[in-house]
Amino acid sequence: xxxxxxxNNPGNIRLNPLIQWDGxxxxxxxxxxxxxxxxxxxxxxxxxxxxxxxxxxxxxxKILNRYAPPSxxxxxNYIGIISSKxxxxxxxxxxxxxxxxxxxxxxxxxxxxxGKDSELIPNSDYSLAILLLxxxxxxxxxxxxxxxxxxxxxxxYILILIPVxxxxxxxx
Numbered sequence: 001x002x003x004x005x006x007x008n009n010p011g012n013i014r015l016n017p018l019i020q021w022d023g024x025x026x027x028x029x030x031x032x033x034x035x036x037x038x039x040x041x042x043x044x045x046x047x048x049x050x051x052x053x054x055x056x057x058x059x060x061x062k063i064l065n066r067y068a069p070p071s072x073x074x075x076x077n078y079i080g081i082i083s084s085k086x087x088x089x090x091x092x093x094x095x096x097x098x099x100x101x102x103x104x105x106x107x108x109x110x111x112x113x114x115g116k117d118s119e120l121i122p123n124s125d126y127s128l129a130i131l132l133l134x135x136x137x138x139x140x141x142x143x144x145x146x147x148x149x150x151x152x153x154x155x156x157y158i159l160i161l162i163p164v165x166x167x168x169x170x171x172x
Contacts, residue, residue, distance in 0.1 A: 001117060002114040002115060002117045003029065003032065004032070004041075004110075004113055004114040004117070005114050005117040005120065007027055007029055007032055007033065007034040007035065007041070008034065008035040008036065008037055008038045008040065008041040009032055009033050009034060009035055009041040009044070010038070010041055010042060010045070010110040010113060010114050010117070010118065010121065011041065011042075011044065011045030011048070011106075011109060011110060011113055012032055012113045012114070013032065013033045013041075013044055013045065013048065014031060014032055014033070015029075015030070015031060015032060015033055021033055021035070021040070021044045021047075022040060022043065022044070022132070022136060023035045023036050023037065023039075023040025023041070023043065023044070023132075024036075024040075024044075037143060038121060038125045039125045039126075039128035039129045039132055039139070039143060040129075040132065042106060042110070042121075042125055042126055042128075042129035043129040043130075043132040043133055043139075045106055045109065045110070046102055046106050046129055046130070046133055047133060048067075049063065049067075049096055049102065049105060049106065049109075050096055050097075050102070050133075052066055052067070053094070053096045053097075058093050058094055058096075059090065059091050059092060059093055059094060060079055060082050060083050060086065060088065060089075060090045060091075060092075060094070060105075061079050061090040061091055063094075063105075064078050064079045064082060065079075067109070078112060081108075081112055082105070082108045082109065082112065085107075085108040085111065086104050086105060086108050099130050102130070103126045103130065106126065106129075107126065124146070128142060128143060128146070
């Protein structure tokens with residue numbers, strides 16, 4: 001399992017003492033942010049990409065030269081991979097205010113950043129990240145419901161046993 005996946009930070013966003021991300025928690029990683037859930041990590045990457053767009057980084061080439069600079073990465077290769085995955089030329093202007101485009105770019109970057117672990121992230125986490133961007137309170141409610149749903153699935157037998165036990169207790 002990759003570092004980005006373990007940290008719920010699939011974009012591998014570096015720690016910055018000047019930035020406190022929504023959903024950021026204290027983690028053991030001294031270099032990268034740790035998020036409380038995967039949708040928050042995805043949301044952070046989306047927020048970063050939207051901020052790039054506001055500053056004029058509006059093509060795959062411009063975004064990745066900023067996000068993964070040549071001083072640290074093989075940026076030209078990264079650009080080629082993302083352009084191919086998205087099916088969009090590297091110099092075409094993107095509209096990241098379009099949720100479908102934002103999700104496609106985010107998924108593509110995540111697939112490069114954490115490799116096969118990206119396949120473990122359900123599509124619902126990307127939708128939740130969009131919701132968290134637009135309305136954090138509503139997004140938190142949906143995250144809680146999703147969490148409770150997983151508990152119900154994992155512990156379904158308890159949901160059956162509780163009424164049986166209560167019936168047995170009250171029957172006496």
